[in-house]
Amino acid sequence: MKWLHYINFLLIFLFIVAICVLEEYMVSSSLELVQTSCYEIEKCVSEEGGLQNMEVALALENLEYNWTKNEAGLCFLVNHKSISEIGQEIAKMKYCLSNDDVELFMTGVDLIKLYCKSYMHFMGANLHNLL
Amino acid sequence: MLTIVLRSILIYLIVLLVFRLMGKRQLGQMQPFELVLTLIIADLATIPMAEVSVPVLHGIIPLLTLVVLHFILTLLTKSSVFLSRVISGKPTIIINPKGIDYKAMKNLNLSTDDILAALRECGYFSIGQIQYAIMETNGKISVMPKEESSPLTKEDMKIKCEESFLPITLISEGKIIEANMKIARLEKADLEKMLADHNVGKIKDLLIFTIDQSGQVYYQKMKGEGVSTKFGRLAKA
Numbered sequence: 001m002k003w004l005h006y007i008n009f010l011l012i013f014l015f016i017v018a019i020c021v022l023e024e025y026m027v028s029s030s031l032e033l034v035q036t037s038c039y040e041i042e043k044c045v046s047e048e049g050g051l052q053n054m055e056v057a058l059a060l061e062n063l064e065y066n067w068t069k070n071e072a073g074l075c076f077l078v079n080h081k082s083i084s085e086i087g088q089e090i091a092k093m094k095y096c097l098s099n100d101d102v103e104l105f106m107t108g109v110d111l112i113k114l115y116c117k118s119y120m121h122f123m124g125a126n127l128h129n130l131l
Numbered sequence: 132m133l134t135i136v137l138r139s140i141l142i143y144l145i146v147l148l149v150f151r152l153m154g155k156r157q158l159g160q161m162q163p164f165e166l167v168l169t170l171i172i173a174d175l176a177t178i179p180m181a182e183v184s185v186p187v188l189h190g191i192i193p194l195l196t197l198v199v200l201h202f203i204l205t206l207l208t209k210s211s212v213f214l215s216r217v218i219s220g221k222p223t224i225i226i227n228p229k230g231i232d233y234k235a236m237k238n239l240n241l242s243t244d245d246i247l248a249a250l251r252e253c254g255y256f257s258i259g260q261i262q263y264a265i266m267e268t269n270g271k272i273s274v275m276p277k278e279e280s281s282p283l284t285k286e287d288m289k290i291k292c293e294e295s296f297l298p299i300t301l302i303s304e305g306k307i308i309e310a311n312m313k314i315a316r317l318e319k320a321d322l323e324k325m326l327a328d329h330n331v332g333k334i335k336d337l338l339i340f341t342i343d344q345s346g347q348v349y350y351q352k353m354k355g356e357g358v359s360t361k362f363g364r365l366a367k368a
Contacts, residue, residue, distance in 0.1 A: 079186065
C-alpha cells in the first residue's frame with residue numbers, strides 16, 4: 001500500500017498547484033475586467049461631458065455586473081474583507097450618478113482602479129509579498 | 132453561527148485527514164520538526180474556523196502544504212543519514228561508564244535534576260546503576276543499566292518458557308467481535324460450545340473474553356471478577 005501513500009501526496013500536491021493557478025487566473029481576469037469597465041466609464045464621461053446620459057449609466061451597470069459576477073467566486077479564494085471596497089465604491093458611484101456629482105463619481109472610478117491594481121499586486125507571488 | 136459550525140466540522144475533518152496522513156506517532160515520539168509542524172497545524176486550523184470572512188481554503192491550503200512538506204522531509208530523512216542528522220539531530224550519550232558527560236549535558240541544555248528525573252522514570256534511582264544513558268532525538272532518555280543492576284531474566288535463571296501469543300478479544304461487552312473471530316478462525320457455534328464446556332456462561336453476560344493461540348483465556352462477566360484460565364490450544368488458529 002506504499003504506492004497509495006505516494007499517490008495521496010501527489011494528489012494533494014496537484015490540488016495545491018491547481019488552487020494556486022486558479023487563484024492567479026481568477027483574480028487577474030476578474031480585476032482586469034473591472035479595470036476595463038472603469039476605463040469605459042472614464043471614456044463615456046469625457047466624451048459626454050457629464051453623468052446625466054444613457055452611456056454612463058450603462059457603463060456603470062456594466063461595471064457592477066462584471067464585479068458581482070466574479071465577487072462570489074473570488075470569495076472562495078480571497079479574504080472577503082479585502083475585496084468589499086469595490087462593491088462599496090460602486091454603490092457610492094450610483095448615488096453620485098443620481099445626484100450628478102461628477103467629481104465624487106470620478107474619485108470612485110479612480111479608487112476602484114487603485115484597488116484593482118493593489119489587489120493584483122497583493123495577490124501575486126512576488127518577493128515583496130513573500131517577505 | 133451555522134457557518135462557523137459547518138466550517139469547524141470541515142476543518143476538523145481535514146485536520147483529522149492531515150494527522151492520519153502524517154502517521155500515528157504520539158507527542159513523545161515526535162522528532163523536533165514533527166512537533167513544530169503539529170503546533171503550526173493546530174494554530175492554522177483555528178483561523179478560518181472562527182473568522183468567517185477568511186475563505187476556508189486559506190486554512191486548508193497551508194495545512195495541505197505542510198503535509199506535503201512533512202512527506203518530503205520524511206523521505207529525505209529516510210534516504211540520507213546526513214540529512215536525518217541535520218533535520219532530526221542525533222542521539223547523544225549523556226552518561227557513560229565514567230559518569231555524566233558534562234559537555235553533552237550542557238550542549239543539550241539539561242540539568243542534573245532533569246537527568247535524575249529521566250532515570251527515575253526508567254526505574255533507576257542512582258546514577259551509579261547506569262552504564263550508559265542516551266538522549267534520543269525525540270527527547271526521551273534510553274538507559275542501559277550496569278550488569279549488577281540489570282533486571283534478572285528467565286534466560287539468566289535458565290528457566291524454560293513457552294512461546295507467548297497475542298491474546299485476541301472475541302467478546303466485548305456482550306458482543307462478538309466478528310473480525311477477531313475470523314482471525315481466530317472460530318464460528319459462533321464453536322465459541323458457544325467452548326463457553327458451555329468450561330461453564331463460562333452466555334456470550335451476552337460477558338464483559339470481556341480473550342484467548343490466545345495456546346488456549347490461555349481471560350474473561351470477566353458483567354457482574355463478576357476477572358478469571359484467567361487455560362482452555363485447550365486453539366485447533367484451527
